[in-house]
Amino acid sequence: MNAARPAEQVLWWLAAIPATMVIIVGFGFPLVQSLVASFTRDGVLTLANYELVYRLYRQDVVYTVLVAAAGLVLTFGIGIPLSGYLRLHHSQTAEFLLKVPLFVPFVVVGHAMRIFLAPRGTLLIFLHALGLVSQDTTLAISEGWLGLSIALAWKHLALVVLLLMGAFRGVGEEYLEAARGFGAGTLRQIWAVMVPMAAPSIGLAVVLSLTSMLASFSIPLMMTKGSGPQMLMIDLYHRYGLHGDFGTASAIGVVSYLLAAGAAYYYLKGVVRQ
Amino acid sequence: MRRLIAVLVVLVVVAAAGPAGYGQSRVTLQVAIAADVNVVEVHRNFLGVAFSKNHPTVGFNVVGTGTGEAASRAIYTKLKAQADAGRRNWDIDVAVVSMRYAAQMVRENLLHRFTSDLQFAPYVVGPDTVRAFGVDIKGYVVPMFRNQIAIAYNPQFVSKPPRTFAELEAWVRANPRRFGYNGIRGGVSGIGFTMGWVFYKTGQYDLLLQGPYDKAHEGMIRSSIEQLREFNRNVTVTSGNAGTLDALNRGEIWMGAVWVDQLVAWKNEGRMNPDITPVLIAPGLPIYPLYLTVPREAANRDWAAKYIDLVANPHIQAKVIVEQFGWYPGIDPNRVMPLVSDKAKALLFRGVTAEDLARYSRQMPLAEYYDFILLAYEEIVR
Numbered sequence: 001m002n003a004a005r006p007a008e009q010v011l012w013w014l015a016a017i018p019a020t021m022v023i024i025v026g027f028g029f030p031l032v033q034s035l036v037a038s039f040t041r042d043g044v045l046t047l048a049n050y051e052l053v054y055r056l057y058r059q060d061v062v063y064t065v066l067v068a069a070a071g072l073v074l075t076f077g078i079g080i081p082l083s084g085y086l087r088l089h090h091s092q093t094a095e096f097l098l099k100v101p102l103f104v105p106f107v108v109v110g111h112a113m114r115i116f117l118a119p120r121g122t123l124l125i126f127l128h129a130l131g132l133v134s135q136d137t138t139l140a141i142s143e144g145w146l147g148l149s150i151a152l153a154w155k156h157l158a159l160v161v162l163l164l165m166g167a168f169r170g171v172g173e174e175y176l177e178a179a180r181g182f183g184a185g186t187l188r189q190i191w192a193v194m195v196p197m198a199a200p201s202i203g204l205a206v207v208l209s210l211t212s213m214l215a216s217f218s219i220p221l222m223m224t225k226g227s228g229p230q231m232l233m234i235d236l237y238h239r240y241g242l243h244g245d246f247g248t249a250s251a252i253g254v255v256s257y258l259l260a261a262g263a264a265y266y267y268l269k270g271v272v273r274q
Numbered sequence: 275m276r277r278l279i280a281v282l283v284v285l286v287v288v289a290a291a292g293p294a295g296y297g298q299s300r301v302t303l304q305v306a307i308a309a310d311v312n313v314v315e316v317h318r319n320f321l322g323v324a325f326s327k328n329h330p331t332v333g334f335n336v337v338g339t340g341t342g343e344a345a346s347r348a349i350y351t352k353l354k355a356q357a358d359a360g361r362r363n364w365d366i367d368v369a370v371v372s373m374r375y376a377a378q379m380v381r382e383n384l385l386h387r388f389t390s391d392l393q394f395a396p397y398v399v400g401p402d403t404v405r406a407f408g409v410d411i412k413g414y415v416v417p418m419f420r421n422q423i424a425i426a427y428n429p430q431f432v433s434k435p436p437r438t439f440a441e442l443e444a445w446v447r448a449n450p451r452r453f454g455y456n457g458i459r460g461g462v463s464g465i466g467f468t469m470g471w472v473f474y475k476t477g478q479y480d481l482l483l484q485g486p487y488d489k490a491h492e493g494m495i496r497s498s499i500e501q502l503r504e505f506n507r508n509v510t511v512t513s514g515n516a517g518t519l520d521a522l523n524r525g526e527i528w529m530g531a532v533w534v535d536q537l538v539a540w541k542n543e544g545r546m547n548p549d550i551t552p553v554l555i556a557p558g559l560p561i562y563p564l565y566l567t568v569p570r571e572a573a574n575r576d577w578a579a580k581y582i583d584l585v586a587n588p589h590i591q592a593k594v595i596v597e598q599f600g601w602y603p604g605i606d607p608n609r610v611m612p613l614v615s616d617k618a619k620a621l622l623f624r625g626v627t628a629e630d631l632a633r634y635s636r637q638m639p640l641a642e643y644y645d646f647i648l649l650a651y652e653e654i655v656r
Contacts, residue, residue, distance in 0.1 A: 119526070120524075225457075225511050225513045226457030226459040226513060227457050228511075229656070230459075242342070242459075
């Protein structure tokens with residue numbers, strides 16, 4: 001490859017300036033600002049904001065991680081076999097249906113799931129109609145971690161399937177044929193051939209969904225009630241909106257960056273190793 | 275429909291009776307409203323229209339900033355930024371904000387003192403026009419309407435509604451999870467209930483209201499919140515005021531802490547079981563007015579004051595605020611209630627009488643105590 005001429009190189013640099021500025025001004029600057037704010041109270045450097053986060057929200061940090069983890073397990077527990085199956089047995093309709101959640105806004109998912117999973121919601125009415133549960137039964141999953149994880153998984157499944165389908169299609173047919181030749185069934189082909197070969201894409205999908213789940217706001221806001229543990233983004237909003245406490249809100253933000261960065265770190269480490 | 279026409283006629287008559295406009299140059303009043311869409315609609319479709327009829331050079335740009343305290347905070351943040359930047363002619367002329375942020379804005383010198391010039395200034399009365407959250411706010415605010423937190427109950431399940439917090443406590447023990455409120459995250463009705471609880475358990479209303487703030491009282495507050503945690507074990511915590519009303523409507527709960535105005539509005543719209551009735555219990559629950567204010571450097575301060583004068587007009591208060599929307603009057607009720615139809619009166623005062631309001635309407639505590647109570651709730655109850 002020829003090295004670009006100096007004039008051309010200058011042009012490339014100039015062309016990159018607007019985009020770089022957007023990142024610096026729109027992302028870098030607020031990031032630094034919130035980092036500084038998280039260590040400041042009334043203009044004085046302090047750890048008080050983090051102390052408050054620890055005192056009030058430490059359970060919520062754990063809760064957020066657990067909900068996101070449960071959401072991930074659900075998403076990939078369903079997404080991997082489903083995508084693998086669709087790789088082997090193509091179905092246009094199934095693929096279309098799987099992509100629908102991509103176009104449904106988060107807040108709508110939250111509202112729909114709230115109604116669907118409510119103590120006497122649509123799901124329960126359906127189960128009553130089938131005669132599977134008695135009239136007095138109520139569901140207690142809508143407002144807890146399980147309901148949240150189900151809603152998050154439903155919303156993220158579409159993106160995950162989209163990514164996995166692409167990756168699985170990249171797995172050469174000859175490998176699958178060879179596996180079939182040794183008597184591998186559908187599950188075996190998915191688990192022993194497709195998943196290892198598509199590992200980097202799966203890793204990326206995991207990181208993308210995990211960070212999105214950690215940052216989810218509207219679904220928890222629509223689904224949860226006013227007591228018990230809560231997702232961190234709700235705490236952040238609450239701290240800022242109700243209390244006007246920008247310092248503590250920023251500290252919650254920093255904790256969230258760290259959680260997300262942790263996931264990204266493991267992914268990048270894996271990529272570099274490969 | 276007939277009522278709507280009557281309201282419009284009154285608006286036009288009232289507006290026509292007002293003083294004529296000053297200069298002829300065109301003015302657009304920027305009105306920012308930190309409240310639900312219905313409040314935005316009143317300004318956009320009724321009050322603004324009525325004002326422009328008599329002052330054709332004045333147009334309106336009415337913007338809602340959302341609901342809850344975050345909405346008032348959005349207005350505060352904008353004004354604060356303009357003040358910090360040393361800008362003249364701020365871009366909000368009338369700000370309709372919650373009690374809490376009005377108090378904060380007065381404390382931080384962000385508001386213009388305007389009410390003494392109003393024609394209806396003598397009708398701006400009540401303790402909540404003098405102090406809010408421990409801040410002296412006299413002259414800076416006109417309540418657009420007053421909103422009371424009350425305990426709403428379904429008579430189908432509750433034959434003898436409680437009259438005091440102690441009776442409510444006993445009832446909740448006997449009827450687990452049949453009482454609901456929205457904690458402190460779902461809006462001010464839940465916060466108000468919490469404040470009422472602290473007044474009840476500590477018995478220190480005057481101290482919490484007037485201060486001064488003393489750390490020595492934090493233990494007493496924390497212990498009242500610990501008792502609230504026990505109380506909450508038998509309570510349904512809803513996701514907001516609308517959530518409480520919904521649960522009441524569906525019969526999931528039989529009693530709940532709600533805003534009276536939203537209860538009346540939902541009944542008016544046919545969305546609510548008409549039997550659900552509010553009661554005010556001793557020692558009382560907070561009232562939480564929505565204030566009309568003028569920012570300190572508003573570009574059109576004089577027009578803003580004139581507009582607020584229109585909202586403070588007893589006829590407007592009677593026809594729009596009380597009859598049309600089912601809110602308690604923002605100005606002196608003695609001037610407004612004689613102008614209100616018997617039907618509207620009956621709807622507004624069913625369950626909560628004017629005497630109840632006088633006796634059991636409470637103020638929110640001093641800002642420092644208020645913040646401490648919220649903090650204690652987050653830490654102890656969750």
